Amino acid sequence: MKKIGIMSNPIKDIGLEYTKDVLSFLDKRAEIYLEDEIFHLKKSENIKLLTPDNADTLDFIVILGGDGTILDAYKSLDFTTTPVFGINLGKLGFLTCADKSEWQYYLNLALKGEYIIENRSLLEMKHSDRVSVSLNDVVIFKDNDQDGAINLLVYVNNVLLAEYDADGIIIATPTGSTAYSLSAGGPIISPKSEALLLNPIRPHTLSNRPIVLAPGEKISIMIKRGKATVRCDGKKCMDI
Known part of the structure; x- marks a missing residue:
């Protein structure tokens, strides 16, 4: 029996209706681990709490929401190496596996082991x-109180690559090439590519x-x- 975690975004899943459906679907088919925010949905004492300490022991984790939900989930689990099965309840869903109309079909395949793991790069x-x-x-972006552009020196392997007068700069993975970088005129890079993107x-x-x-x-x-x-994945890291 597979060990499967469940995480959800209650803002995207109003009333946690889809989360409850997934929980019912997996009941008696898998050993279930729920994150703390939805642990009150547990139906039996066999359901366990999902934590960063046990996340790596699971077969995969079902995450209901959008791309932002998946990013937040990875951070909360200390970037676990356990595969994620994303169900898109948001808009774009670049990181998800299925939308809310077809998740049962694809989740059933995942339970049978019929899936491909797609590795993603980290920064x-x-x-x-x-x-x-x-x-x-x-993303390095000029301070809100900053008048005019900032001046940036960019080095690659300790060699000066470029000097920019700009509002900021984006360093993105192939996964991130469809996020902020895309709206800033950057190219889309296949997630299967191993590359880094610099976009002023x-x-x-x-x-x-x-x-x-x-x-x-x-x-x-x-x-x-x-x-x-x-900002790291859209969240403020520090001022410099």
């Missing part, structure tokens, strides 16, 4: 003694274009002028 951001991990992107935000020049780098390359960014905020 590790370091500043002084701070370390943050992102699935989508790290509103640069004050006609020649700057997004740059695709090889995976594992070290990107260092120095703010030469101005103040900025760093």
Whole structure:
């Protein structure tokens, strides 16, 4: 019997109706682990609490919501390596496996082991003694009180690549290429590709274009002028 976790976004799933349906569907078919926010839905004492400590022991985790829900879930579980089965209750659903009209069919296949695991790259951001991990992107954007552009020096493997006068810069994974970077004019990169994307935000020049780098390359960014905020997967990390 498979061990399956369930996480849900109550804002997307009003009344947790879809979550209850998934729980009923998996009842007696799997050993179920519920996150704390929906643990009150448990139907028996056999249902256990999903935590970062046991997440890696599960076969997969069903997450109901949108891409943002999946990003938040990964962070709350310390970026577990357990596969995720996403059910899209949001708008785009780039990270999900099925929408709310077909999830039973695909979840049944997953229970039979008929699925393919798609690996996704992560970004590790370091500043002084701070370390943050992102699935989508790290964005450096000028402070709200900043007048005009900030000046950025971008190094790759300790070699100066470019200098930008811009509102900021996006460092994205292939997964993140469909997020903020896309709205900033960046290309869509296949999730199966291993790459890093550098995309300046509103640069004050006609020649700057997004740059695709090889995976594992070290990107260092120095703010030469101005103040900025760093956001990791849309959440504020720090001011610099």
